[in-house]
Amino acid sequence: MQAGLELFGANGYGATSIEKLCSTAGVSTRNFYEEFASREALLMALHDRVVTQGLDDVLAKLAELEDAGLAERVEAAVSLYIKATASDPRWARVSYVELVGVSPAVEQHRLEWRERWAQFIISEAERGVARGEVKSRDFYLSALSIIGAVNELIYHYSLSSTKITLEGVIAEVRRLTMALAVAP
DSSP states (O other): OOHHHHHHHTOSSOOOOOHHHHHTTTTTTHHHHHOOOSHHHHHHHHHHHHHHHHHHHHHHHHTTTTTTTTTHHHHHHHHHHHHHHHSHHHHHIIIIIIITTTTTHHHHHHHHHHHHHHHHHHHHHHHHHHHSSSOOOOOHHHHHHHHHHHHHHHHHHHHSSOOOOOOHHHHHHHHHHHHHHHHH
């Protein structure tokens, strides 16, 4: 896993062979195949690890903020998730750059996570409805818009040498999320 993070995160998925992974990890290809069916499986396992950590961080914090309003919950969730998945440039590259367009299996994996996050965002919006903070409506497209914004902004941040900061990305996603939540 560490060799995959290092190599996919620095050189990219396409430039990383199984032989290079094994050499970096100090294991044989036989050992690799005992753990992973393919490079794709390793990439998905890395993605699962970082996204699960982000989700766990968000859920733990939101449990502490049970009585908080939507704005406070959005602020915490966005910040924790983006920091968990993008503070380390290697995790950002694996999750937001290298995962895209690899194969139908990896794309299905990515879409399953997207749907999981969409349902989470919808449930938070509906929580805001129940609290009288936002009006009831179908939040699905807004949820997808938020996910798309996170993906694109971190993709750009992770490949950019410009003055985009992770804190700037977090602030923009917070603004966008709140704007979409309260939009009529």
